[in-house]
Amino acid sequence: MHNVVIVGAGPAGLSAAIAAAAAGAPVLLIDSNPRLGGQYWRLPSDNFGDQHDQHFDLDTGLLLINAVKDRKEIEIYSGAQIWSATHKDGINTLRVLHNGVEKIINTGNLILCTGAYDRTLPFPGWDIPGVMTPGGVQSLLKGHGVLAGKKVVVAGSGPFLLPVAAGVIKAGGEVVDLLEANKSYRWLLSPLVLLENVSKLKEAFYYIKTISEARLRARFGQAVVAAHKGSDGSLESVDIATIGRKFKIKKIRNVKCNVAAIGWGFTADTSLAGALGCKQSVAKDGGVVVVADQDQQSSIPGIFVAGEITGIGGSELSMAEGVIAGISAAKFVGCKVEVLKAHRKRRAKKQRFANALIKSYPVKAGWISWLNGQTVVCRCEEVSVDNLKYAIDELGATDSRTAKLLTRCGMGLCQGRVCGRSVVDLVAAELNISPSDTDRFSAVNRPIISPIPLGVLAKGE
């Protein structure tokens, strides 16, 4: 049957599938999206015509997607939800909902390429319709040909804000403001890293060209610190603050807009790896990632990991890791194949760029001062800052897990995917301590990978 099972069909998963298949291993590729490509190469259905406008390098994506589709050794489950994953005696058991049917997959050889999603921070009004993640705005554009709104503020931190702003402009929207919370595009100060990653420089200039043609200038050291709704209950304006190095507010102006796309980098989606028991670590930015060795193998033999879940690094690093993971997994199942020095060199180069980036876009603790007592922290369970403070100051919670149990913060449908990371920071700040790694891990690990109808559980064994 299937020798290598791969989860996720973005840059890492596609690269892994091709590498493993090329080495002679049959592959089963499981993906939650209806179409291959992941978030980076998100494609709409065939009814939307040419999509190159919304992508910097769609050709690479189409090349990989078509190569995967063309190979007979690769079977694809698109639109599949893995809701449970367990590991026992070298065998991984995945329970997958695909086309309305539950399938149980047992495999000793797994490659996890589950990617990442936008990191968000809570602030007053962030739950108002119209406040979105940059990834959300981009997914509507790339996947559905829809502009989320005519007047858009793009804010937060990190290089991902550039393609989102450029995408809005290309689709005919107005970017009212483009705000980077940190002081400048500081990675430009790492010339050596840039010189060896010229493609990244080209990508940045590709977006900057669109942005400057629209006579838009990015503003640095500014952030959206509050959102206000109009009479219809949806977004009408945002408060934009000039902030200091530690993100403390200096002065505020109000700007009218109907969409605010706000993101602070990415959070790796480690749920599946966590459920299987793969060792995790805390990255420099406080995010939880999965530990991988030189061959992209996790702490569990036979489970390989590649792409954003091993550390946020972008599509090119994901592809480099994916190739190595694919080769390693094929070797694990007995194919005669070796990871080449060239593969490792390519990965190291992309890794140096990713390291420079993560250092350049820190999220400073001052964001906590933007919140007030009524600010919603957990969107699902509608838990406020005051609710959390009550659990700590009056009920004696001394860590985020206890605060969560006492408030239901992070226990709603999204299972803390949106607020979990921020709750750890908020609780630690209230207690005036540094968050422990245990707190960080418990905020991302969850028994059910993806919520499913209870009927499915009832029908099971």
Added chain:
Amino acid sequence: MSQFNIEFTFDGEKIDAITGQSVAAALAANQRTLRKTRFNNNERGVFCGIGVCFDCLVVIDGITNQRACLIEAKPGMKVQTQVGSDA
């Protein structure tokens, strides 16, 4: 977007969409509030757009808690604002 080829309803109003578009995408142009929360009755809409946040929940053909950003619009679908958990 010009080539609308399907129709569904949102709270009884006719909505145009293109095959392959999600319910959330088809609604994005003019309907930003998709649900009201259970405790504070606050408006919510599309937030993450990729199935992570569960904020774009709507009722589709009588079934609650459907993520509008993940479900493809189909002709004749009856989509409704979800109020509370609507269970």
